[in-house]
Amino acid sequence: MKATVHITLKKGVLDPQGKAIGQALHGMGFGEVGAVRQGKVIELDLAEGTDEARIRDMCDKLLSNPVIEDYRIDIAGA
Amino acid sequence: MKATVHITLKKGVLDPQGKAIGQALHGMGFGEVGAVRQGKVIELDLAEGTDEARIRDMCDKLLSNPVIEDYRIDIAGA
Numbered sequence: 001m002k003a004t005v006h007i008t009l010k011k012g013v014l015d016p017q018g019k020a021i022g023q024a025l026h027g028m029g030f031g032e033v034g035a036v037r038q039g040k041v042i043e044l045d046l047a048e049g050t051d052e053a054r055i056r057d058m059c060d061k062l063l064s065n066p067v068i069e070d071y072r073i074d075i076a077g078a
Numbered sequence: 079m080k081a082t083v084h085i086t087l088k089k090g091v092l093d094p095q096g097k098a099i100g101q102a103l104h105g106m107g108f109g110e111v112g113a114v115r116q117g118k119v120i121e122l123d124l125a126e127g128t129d130e131a132r133i134r135d136m137c138d139k140l141l142s143n144p145v146i147e148d149y150r151i152d153i154a155g156a
Contacts, residue, residue, distance in 0.1 A: 008119065018121075021120065030136055032132070034122075035122075038118060038120050038121075041117040041118065042115070043117070044113075046112065050110050054108070057108075062099070063099070
């Protein structure tokens with residue numbers, strides 16, 4: 001089975017990388033762009049029947065920084 | 079309107095960061111994890127009515143590296 005973890009900065013946390021992308025897009029003439037935020041996606045190949053709680057555990061312990069990041073888990077075919 | 083761009087490495091392109099995450103998870107006792115790939119998500123706030131072709135243009139010119147990366151565009155509410 002496959003799971004995808006989307007990790008994004010919490011609202012209110014400054015995102016300098018997103019800001020830099022936004023400014024670069026503006027500089028290139030994409031004036032329609034407002035705020036930009038950058039996050040991560042982690043695609044996991046997992047043994048069949050892996051519990052979502054187990055994936056949540058991975059997120060809390062390694063994949064995300066719960067102080068400043070939120071995550072969302074998508075399980076393929078679930 | 080909001081658009082989300084998912085950028086992932088093409089199949090076959092080595093992903094050392096994903097590999098490192100996989101090994102770290104293994105070391106922490108998450109033996110059910112197989113391959114891991116890491117990608118990026120970019121969330122864009124855009125002026126209403128921005129064309130998908132325009133977003134594709136941003137991806138090709140700045141957001142992704144078309145040599146090694148694929149991207150997927152999700153437009154919220156579309």
